[in-house]
Amino acid sequence: MEELIELTSKLIQFPSLNPKIDEESMVNTANFIKDWLSDKGIEARIKEYSSGWPTVIAEVGKGKRSVLLNGHFDVVPTGEIKSWKINPFSGKIIDGRIYGRGASDMKSGVAVNMMLLKELADRLDYKLIFTAVSDEETGGFNCSKFLAQDYKPDLVLISEPSGSDSLILGEKGLLQVRLVSKGRAAHGSIPSAGVNAIELLIKDLMNLSKISNLEISLPKDSEILVDNTLRRMQLELGKYIKELRTISFNIGTIKGGVKVNVVADKCEAEVDMRIPFGITYKEAFEKVKSLVENSEIEIIQSSNPNYTSPYNEHAKKLKSIIEKNIKKEVREMLITGATDGRYFREHNIPVLVYGPGKLGQAHVYDEHVEIQDLINCYNSLKEFLVSF
Ligand SMILES: [Zn+2]
Numbered sequence: 001m002e003e004l005i006e007l008t009s010k011l012i013q014f015p016s017l018n019p020k021i022d023e024e025s026m027v028n029t030a031n032f033i034k035d036w037l038s039d040k041g042i043e044a045r046i047k048e049y050s051s052g053w054p055t056v057i058a059e060v061g062k063g064k065r066s067v068l069l070n071g072h073f074d075v076v077p078t079g080e081i082k083s084w085k086i087n088p089f090s091g092k093i094i095d096g097r098i099y100g101r102g103a104s105d106m107k108s109g110v111a112v113n114m115m116l117l118k119e120l121a122d123r124l125d126y127k128l129i130f131t132a133v134s135d136e137e138t139g140g141f142n143c144s145k146f147l148a149q150d151y152k153p154d155l156v157l158i159s160e161p162s163g164s165d166s167l168i169l170g171e172k173g174l175l176q177v178r179l180v181s182k183g184r185a186a187h188g189s190i191p192s193a194g195v196n197a198i199e200l201l202i203k204d205l206m207n208l209s210k211i212s213n214l215e216i217s218l219p220k221d222s223e224i225l226v227d228n229t230l231r232r233m234q235l236e237l238g239k240y241i242k243e244l245r246t247i248s249f250n251i252g253t254i255k256g257g258v259k260v261n262v263v264a265d266k267c268e269a270e271v272d273m274r275i276p277f278g279i280t281y282k283e284a285f286e287k288v289k290s291l292v293e294n295s296e297i298e299i300i301q302s303s304n305p306n307y308t309s310p311y312n313e314h315a316k317k318l319k320s321i322i323e324k325n326i327k328k329e330v331r332e333m334l335i336t337g338a339t340d341g342r343y344f345r346e347h348n349i350p351v352l353v354y355g356p357g358k359l360g361q362a363h364v365y366d367e368h369v370e371i372q373d374l375i376n377c378y379n380s381l382k383e384f385l386v387s388f
């Protein structure tokens with residue numbers, strides 16, 4: 001296990017920030033992964049589906065069936081360096097934890113995948129495809145989106161930080177829109193001579209907020225994901241999070257008006273809505289259009305909610321292996337954000353998200369991963385893959 005720990009620490013030392021600090025930071029990390037695999041006798045290559053965004057790909061084993069391992073080696077910015085007690089690119093090991101940006105999200109997961117490939121290279125009767133991508137944190141449009149078109153594996157395993165006792169099987173969809181209202185300028189002392197764009201937009205936003213009251217019936221096999229996640233969030237946040245069953249509504253930005261004594265002739269707002277299982281983003285967008293009267297609407301970003309059934313044979317098997325190994329009940333969960341898993345689920349490929357670290361550790365100061373978690377995760381995934 002020393003090798004796994006050292007490898008995680010080594011990966012953290014590459015400042016593969018996304019947005020990029022320079023072109024080399026990402027390429028250097030990709031080269032390191034490729035060379036490490038090559039040193040172990042595994043043929044690996046770097047593919048740039050889009051220029052400047054490397055994906056490392058390697059394949060071991062032979063057979064008709066295949067499993068694709070996916071992970072990302074880009075990391076989010078460090079934020080205020082002064083707020084870190086431990087250098088974010090040190091990969092320091094203290095008291096059973098490895099520290100640094102990406103420790104949880106998700107260089108530990110990439111290290112697990114690399115070790116799995118090395119350990120299992122000669123003993124599989126199916127193909128194990130390793131993929132490490134460089135743009136998950138900005139949407140996966142340059143790497144995993146293309147991988148999902150090139151590969152049709154029987155199963156995808158993503159080692160994003162799930163927490164050792166959770167198996168993430170689904171994620172909400174996304175509908176982000178920009179509303180723009182146009183009015184007519186006039187002197188602020190005689191507003192009735194003009195039309196106030198800010199007021200128009202406020203009316204639309206108030207009306208649009210009702211979208212979160214829409215009752216949506218969840219597909220039967222997704223209920224357990226929602227219930228487990230609700231229970232977990234209630235424990236962690238101390239309150240009931242109704243947004244798991246409904247379309248969430250958040251006004252992220254609002255801009256309008258030029259001066260206090262001028263009737264505003266333009267106003268614009270950006271709204272973030274997350275789409276639950278049981279409705280597509282297109283259906284949600286139709287609803288948006290019916291609730292907005294005065295403003296033009298433009299989609300900024302969209303994706304459909306997606307999940308793999310908890311009754312899927314691979315999901316059930318991985319769950320039982322993890323439970324046996326950690327001697328604790330494993331819960332199938334969903335996340336409110338997104339992973340690259342959605343690209344594969346679009347092609348009806350089952351995707352299981354299980355990896356070391358905690359979701360709560362992603363993107364925070366003094367990010368770390370518990371070494372025990374790293375080892376547990378590696379052991380369970382290895383056992384699962386050996387028996388696949
Ligand atoms: Zn991640």
